[in-house]
Amino acid sequence: MDIDKGKSLNTLLQNISGTTITGPSDVLIQNLILDSRRVSAGSLFVALRGTQTDGHQFIDTAVNSGASAILCEELPANINPEVTYITVKDSAEAMGLIASEFYGNPSKRLTLVGVTGTNGKTSVATFLFQLFRGLGYRCGLLSTVQNQVEDEVIPSTHTTPDSIALNQLLALMLEKGCSHVFMEVSSHAVAQHRITGLQFAGGIFTNITHDHLDFHKTFDNYIKAKKGFFDQLPKSAFALVNVDDRRGSVMVQNTKAKIETYSLQTMASFKGKIISDTLTGMHMEINMHEVWFRVIGRFNAYNLLSVFGAAVLLGEDPEIVLTVLSALKSPPGRFEQFHSADNIVGIVDYAHTPDALENVLQTITHLRHGNEKVITVVGCGGNRDAEKRPKMAEIACKYSNRVILTSDNPRYEDPTDILDQMRKGVPPLDYKKTTVIEDRKEAIFRAYEEASPEDIILIAGKGHENYQEIKGVKHHFDDKEVLGQAFLEYPKN
Numbered sequence: 058m059d060i061d062k063g064k065s066l067n068t069l070l071q072n073i074s075g076t077t078i079t080g081p082s083d084v085l086i087q088n089l090i091l092d093s094r095r096v097s098a099g100s101l102f103v104a105l106r107g108t109q110t111d112g113h114q115f116i117d118t119a120v121n122s123g124a125s126a127i128l129c130e131e132l133p134a135n136i137n138p139e140v141t142y143i144t145v146k147d148s149a150e151a152m153g154l155i156a157s158e159f160y161g162n163p164s165k166r167l168t169l170v171g172v173t174g175t176n177g178k179t180s181v182a183t184f185l186f187q188l189f190r191g192l193g194y195r196c197g198l199l200s201t202v203q204n205q206v207e208d209e210v211i212p213s214t215h216t217t218p219d220s221i222a223l224n225q226l227l228a229l230m231l232e233k234g235c236s237h238v239f240m241e242v243s244s245h246a247v248a249q250h251r252i253t254g255l256q257f258a259g260g261i262f263t264n265i266t267h268d269h270l271d272f273h274k275t276f277d278n279y280i281k282a283k284k285g286f287f288d289q290l291p292k293s294a295f296a297l298v299n300v301d302d303r304r305g306s307v308m309v310q311n312t313k314a315k316i317e318t319y320s321l322q323t324m325a326s327f328k329g330k331i332i333s334d335t336l337t338g339m340h341m342e343i344n345m346h347e348v349w350f351r352v353i354g355r356f357n358a359y360n361l362l363s364v365f366g367a368a369v370l371l372g373e374d375p376e377i378v379l380t381v382l383s384a385l386k387s388p389p390g391r392f393e394q395f396h397s398a399d400n401i402v403g404i405v406d407y408a409h410t411p412d413a414l415e416n417v418l419q420t421i422t423h424l425r426h427g428n429e430k431v432i433t434v435v436g437c438g439g440n441r442d443a444e445k446r447p448k449m450a451e452i453a454c455k456y457s458n459r460v461i462l463t464s465d466n467p468r469y470e471d472p473t474d475i476l477d478q479m480r481k482g483v484p485p486l487d488y489k490k491t492t493v494i495e496d497r498k499e500a501i502f503r504a505y506e507e508a509s510p511e512d513i514i515l516i517a518g519k520g521h522e523n524y525q526e527i528k529g530v531k532h533h534f535d536d537k538e539v540l541g542q543a544f545l546e547y548p549k550n
């Protein structure tokens with residue numbers, strides 16, 4: 058791959074049908090750019106129709122900044138004869154194909170596995186990454202928490218990067234000798250063609266429940282977006298689905314890939330059973346093998362089962378896979394446990410959907426063995442699906458002795474509006490046990506003040522995040538750090 062000298066436009070367009078070219082076609086492209094503010098001499102600027110604005114409005118700005126070519130759906134009013142305009146039906150789709158080509162089609166030379174589903178993507182992708190490194194492979198990871206090339210951490214801005222950043226990262230992973238890459242595939246990424254042009258060795262479906270209706274509008278569209286990932290898998294790939302989720306079979310209805318299943322409830326290619334689950338570990342039976350895991354919770358039993366299945370489908374030895382898996386720890390902010398000196402348990406978890414919150418609280422309920430109280434601190438993000446707000450408050454009340462509703466990332470919304478919407482979900486009988494404390498730090502401190510030895514505090518929604526996003530500014534905030542401060546500043550003897 059020799060991107061430094063650029064790539065010819067004709068090469069980049071070779072797999073794209075239905076293009077109309079206006080202007081010279083023997084152009085050398087130096088870089089692919091989505092944002093007119095980042096265009097430089099030799100750029101191919103891609104005009105995308107976004108949710109806030111239309112990239113077509115910035116074509117002239119891109120040309121003035123030196124763009125050699127423009128990929129668009131509609132020609133602008135002013136045509137510069139020195140610039141090449143490529144018109145296509147869908148810029149995002151074409152961009153996916155062009156980005157793969159520009160970076161030398163890295164996905165074709167890697168074993169690339171994608172994970173989709175409402176919850177569990179980061180967990181499954183991270184477990185796969187840790188497992189395959191444990192098996193001796195050089196690996197890459199693309200996830201919400203961080204991107205990683207072996208030990209090198211590259212901060213991530215999205216769950217799934219845009220197709221240009223994505224192919225650039227894959228090319229880097231290949232250059233650094235990686236053979237396997239595990240990535241999350243968000244529904245936004247499928248709908249916006251961020252993964253178009255990638256060649257996957259396998260796809261995993263975890264589950265689908267309520268989320269992101271702000272973007273997809275209907276649950277049907279959300280299902281279709283996730284299904285789109287499996288529709289585009291090649292025949293050589295596997296499609297591994299959780300058949301305990303009732304949408305599991307829909308996902309693979311039209312896939313060309315080899316369908317494989319996993320389940321805790323019914324017959325499946327990979328069948329698991331939980332024998333015991335405690336705060337210190339989980340004992341399972343998987344395809345007739347007994348195994349102890351350090352990670353706990355029924356939702357993680359699903360995650361581990363899918364990871365086991367994917368590894369076996371990639372040709373790994375089942376017993377060796379289970380040995381490595383049994384030593385793995387949860388990814389950051391996923392059911393992470395902390396113990397205070399006075400024996401209070403704090404759990405920091407990224408549950409930010411009704412389903413995730415319910416799973417985590419059910420796991421906690423199941424792990425309780427006496428009269429300990431469960432105190433839940435939870436909020437909902439701004440500028441995201443509002444329908445989940447009352448539902449999450451209701452679920453928190455259902456499984457907790459005490460609920461403190463607080464702020465998450467308000468973004469551009471007023472946190473008190475978000476909290477009012479959450480409060481609507483609190484059943485009247487639970488008013489007494491529910492308090493609203495907008496300041497998240499104060500809320501966490503209050504939870505600790507009220508806790509007695511053995512009690513469990515769940516802090517949900519932000520997991521690994523080390524910021525709180527307020528009006529476009531990310532202020533440092535870390536649930537784990539604040540919990541640690543509370544543990545130290547108010548020791549109970």
Ligand SMILES: CC(=O)N[C@H]1[C@@H](OP(=O)(O)OP(=O)(O)OC[C@H]2O[C@@H](n3ccc(=O)[nH]c3=O)[C@H](O)[C@@H]2O)O[C@H](CO)[C@@H](O)[C@@H]1O[C@H](C)C(=O)N[C@@H](C)C(=O)N[C@H](CCC(=O)O)C(=O)O
Binds near residue numbers: 111112217
């Ligand atoms: C809703 C959504 O997916 N938004 C993404 C989208 O932005 P957008 O549609 O709002 O873009 P826009 O602001 O309308 O601009 C349209 C186009 O004009 C261009 N532009 C704009 C201004 C200008 O001066 N010049 C210019 O060229 C922009 O670069 C863009 O290409 O395209 C941008 C560029 O790729 C993304 O950064 C942006 O992600 C935003 C930041 C975001 O928050 N996305 C979230 C919702 C997201 O994608 N989440 C999923 C995870 C969900 C999950 O948990 O499952 C993810 O994969 O991360």
Ligand SMILES: Nc1ncnc2c1ncn2[C@@H]1O[C@H](COP(=O)(O)OP(=O)(O)OP(=O)(O)O)[C@@H](O)[C@H]1O
Binds near residue numbers: 174
């Ligand atoms: N398989 C699962 N089923 C249901 N809930 C899960 C599962 N795995 C994890 N969870 C819960 O969902 C939360 C988020 O998990 P994870 O980060 O793995 O999901 P994700 O799909 O990557 O989320 P995002 O959409 O934000 O990227 C966890 O903190 C846990 O509460």
Ligand SMILES: N[C@H](CCC[C@H](N)C(=O)O)C(=O)O
Binds near residue numbers: 201409438439441522
């Ligand atoms: N990937 C999810 C993360 C939500 C995390 C939560 N803390 C919030 O800010 O809503 C999203 O962007 O919708």
Ligand SMILES: [Mg+2]
Binds near residue numbers: 179180200202216241
């Ligand atoms: Mg994730």
